[in-house]
Amino acid sequence: MLATLHVLAVENGDGIELLPEAPELIWGFVAFALLMVVMFRFVFPRINTLLEERQQAIQGQLTEAEQAKGEAEELKRSYEAQLAEARDQAEEILAEARTQAETLRREAAARGEDEAAQVLARAREDGEAERARLVSELRGQVAALAVELAGKIVEKEIDAEQHRELVDAYIDELSGLS
Amino acid sequence: MRTLPVLAAAEWGGEFEGALEPINSLFRFPYFADWGVFSINRTILIAWFMTLVAGAVFLVAFRNPQIVPGKLQAAAEGIVEFVRNEIAIAIIGPKGTRFVPLLVTMMVTIFFLNLAKITPFMMLPPTGRIAWPLFFALIAWVVYVGVGIKEQGLAHYFKELAFPPGVPKVLYVILTPIEIISNLVLRPFTLMVRLFANMVAGHILIVITLVTIHVFLPSFPVGWMLGVFGLVASPLVFGFELLIITLQAYIFTMLTAVYIASSVEPAH
Amino acid sequence: MDNLGNGLVYGLATLGPGIGLGILIGKSVEAMARQPEAAGMVRTTMFIGIAVVEALALLGFVLAFAI
Numbered sequence: 001m002l003a004t005l006h007v008l009a010v011e012n013g014d015g016i017e018l019l020p021e022a023p024e025l026i027w028g029f030v031a032f033a034l035l036m037v038v039m040f041r042f043v044f045p046r047i048n049t050l051l052e053e054r055q056q057a058i059q060g061q062l063t064e065a066e067q068a069k070g071e072a073e074e075l076k077r078s079y080e081a082q083l084a085e086a087r088d089q090a091e092e093i094l095a096e097a098r099t100q101a102e103t104l105r106r107e108a109a110a111r112g113e114d115e116a117a118q119v120l121a122r123a124r125e126d127g128e129a130e131r132a133r134l135v136s137e138l139r140g141q142v143a144a145l146a147v148e149l150a151g152k153i154v155e156k157e158i159d160a161e162q163h164r165e166l167v168d169a170y171i172d173e174l175s176g177l178s
Numbered sequence: 179m180r181t182l183p184v185l186a187a188a189e190w191g192g193e194f195e196g197a198l199e200p201i202n203s204l205f206r207f208p209y210f211a212d213w214g215v216f217s218i219n220r221t222i223l224i225a226w227f228m229t230l231v232a233g234a235v236f237l238v239a240f241r242n243p244q245i246v247p248g249k250l251q252a253a254a255e256g257i258v259e260f261v262r263n264e265i266a267i268a269i270i271g272p273k274g275t276r277f278v279p280l281l282v283t284m285m286v287t288i289f290f291l292n293l294a295k296i297t298p299f300m301m302l303p304p305t306g307r308i309a310w311p312l313f314f315a316l317i318a319w320v321v322y323v324g325v326g327i328k329e330q331g332l333a334h335y336f337k338e339l340a341f342p343p344g345v346p347k348v349l350y351v352i353l354t355p356i357e358i359i360s361n362l363v364l365r366p367f368t369l370m371v372r373l374f375a376n377m378v379a380g381h382i383l384i385v386i387t388l389v390t391i392h393v394f395l396p397s398f399p400v401g402w403m404l405g406v407f408g409l410v411a412s413p414l415v416f417g418f419e420l421l422i423i424t425l426q427a428y429i430f431t432m433l434t435a436v437y438i439a440s441s442v443e444p445a446h
Numbered sequence: 447m448d449n450l451g452n453g454l455v456y457g458l459a460t461l462g463p464g465i466g467l468g469i470l471i472g473k474s475v476e477a478m479a480r481q482p483e484a485a486g487m488v489r490t491t492m493f494i495g496i497a498v499v500e501a502l503a504l505l506g507f508v509l510a511f512a513i
Contacts, residue, residue, distance in 0.1 A: 016201055016378060016511045017308060023209065023217040024225075024309035031229040032313070036283050043236045044279045047258060050243040057245050201511060268490060368501040375504035378511070429497045436494055 143167040204385055205306055205378070225304035228290040236286070258282055261431065269435040273442055280321065281431050288314060288373070289427035295380055296416050296423070306377035308370070315370035318434040323362070326441030335441070365437055369430060376426050380419045387415045452510045459506015466499040 147163045209217035239254035247255055261282045266274030291310060295303035304310050326335040339361050340354050387408055395405030474492035478485045 016508065017206060018508070020307070020309035020312050022215040023219070024222060024304075024307055025313060026215055027218070027222045028225050028304065028310045029313050031226050032283075032287055032317075035229050035233050035287055036280075038233045039236060039283045040279055043240050046240045046243050047255075050240070050245070054245050264486070264490075268486070368498075371504055371508060372497060372501050375508045379504075379507060429493055432490070432493060433497055 139171060142171065146170075201382070204381060205302070207302075221302060221304050221307055224294045224300050224302055225291060225310065227300075228294050228304070229287060232286045232290040257286065261285060265432055265435045269432065270439040270442055274435065274439070277321075277435070277438055281435060284314065284317070284434065285427050285431040288430055289423065292377060292423035292427060295377065295384065296419050301384065303377040303381055305373055306381045308374055311370040311374040311377075314373065314430065315366040318369055318430075318437060319362075319366040321434070322365075322437040322441045325438055329442050369433060373426055373430055376422055380422055383415060384419060387412050456506050456510035459510070460503050463499050463503035466502075467496060470495045470499060 143164060146167050147160070150163070205221075207220040209219045211218040235250070236254055239250045243251060258278070262275065262278045265281055266278045270277060288305065291304045293303075294300040295306070305314075323335075326339070329335075330338065340358050341350055342353065342357060345353060390408035391405050391412065393405075394401040394408065397405075471492065474488050474495075477488045481488075
């Protein structure tokens with residue numbers, strides 16, 4: 001095929017050249033080789049170090065982020081624990097308050113009942129005492145009245161001492177009847 | 179050889195006579211420094227300049243590499259990343275990272291040499307001269323054959339290459355010559371011709387567009403419309419050529435990677 | 447007659463690759479539309495295929511100008 005092309009190229013001087021010219025081949029190759037040297041010596045080492053640096057930077061950032069995430073999780077966990085604790089405490093306090101209130105109520109009720117009973121008892125005692133006092137007072141007065149009345153009726157002066165005994169006996173009889 | 183017989187209508191104002199004739203005059207420039215095989219012509223100067231630009235871009239981009247890249251560095255890194263991920267690793271596999279510098283250099287150089295096609299004051303792709311595609315293809319050939327020999331051993335590589343396994347023995351009569359020619363001759367040859375022909379075609383297209391404008395625009399009454407058409411079409415042509423330039427650089431690099439991949443791990 | 451020959455060489459050289467490229471790219475687009483997650487792989491393979499098919503057309507082009 002190359003031979004055919006060579007024949008074609010030689011036969012037709014004014015067609016497109018299909019055989020390379022030595023200077024162009026040499027200079028083109030030299031230019032390309034120089035570019036290769038420059039790229040291999042100066043550009044690609046830098047690209048490689050750059051990529052490595054970038055990789056390291058990204059790696060560092062990633063680990064940093066991982067760390068921060070861990071810290072945040074730790075923080076969150078502690079907060080949650082605190083929150084749970086606080087909730088427990090609140091519940092405890094509430095229950096305590098509830099029982100306290102219950103006991104208070106019960107105590108108050110009991111005390112009230114006691115007091116009422118006391119008041120009632122005192123009132124009863126008072127009443128009893130009053131009655132006793134009244135009874136004794138009444139007894140005196142009734143005796144005097146009766147003596148007076150009897151003196152008036154009988155017109156016979158009875159010895160006061162005898163009289164009192166009589167009346168007392170009478171009253172005792174009465175109170176025994178009543 | 180006569181080109182453009184239709185457009186070369188002198189009686190309509192278009193004075194094409196000799197403009198594109200011979201076609202080689204579009205590509206072949208005389209040597210102004212005659213030093214034997216080290217002579218220098220316009221094409222070589224353009225190639226030097228473009229190679230210099232390619233090297234300078236990368237040197238400046240990575241002069242002081244930052245972890246958070248600037249604009250130029252980000253662009254250059256984008257190219258390297260693209261070649262690394264989309265070409266080297268995707269085609270060759272994990273072993274491909276070794277070839278990233280070669281592939282990047284190849285792609286960037288071919289791109290910039292092609293770019294001379296639409297760069298003002300140059301307007302000539304060095305890759306449109308057979309010498310440049312030839313040595314790029316030769317580099318690819320040397321690399322993939324060398325890698326094959328290194329990875330599989332000399333005897334094993336050529337045995338696998340000439341006698342692909344899993345084929346009935348009778349077929350080797352036909353298959354072996356085809357495989358040898360296809361793997362060792364046609365591969366670099368098509369690499370070379372693809373790049374070369376694309377650049378030649380693009381250059382001719384651009385020259386025709388610009389010459390159309392140049393020739394027809396001044397001849398007001400008759401051929402004037404054709405000149406205006408060329409004027410409107412030229413940005414589109416340039417854009418299309420930019421696409422071809424990029425695509426050819428990409429395809430050349432990708433095919434080199436494919437050939438390297440076939441050497442690293444033989445087809446089973 | 448010379449020009450006619452050139453035109454014929456290139457015209458004939460484009461026929462096969464033209465049909466081939468149409469089928470190739472069409473099928474690739476179909477595959478990419480069906481499986482968008484495999485688009486990268488399909489694209490790479492498509493470009494390899496295009497490169498192989500295109501070589502034929504370009505050979506015709508070069509020969510058309512060289513003859």
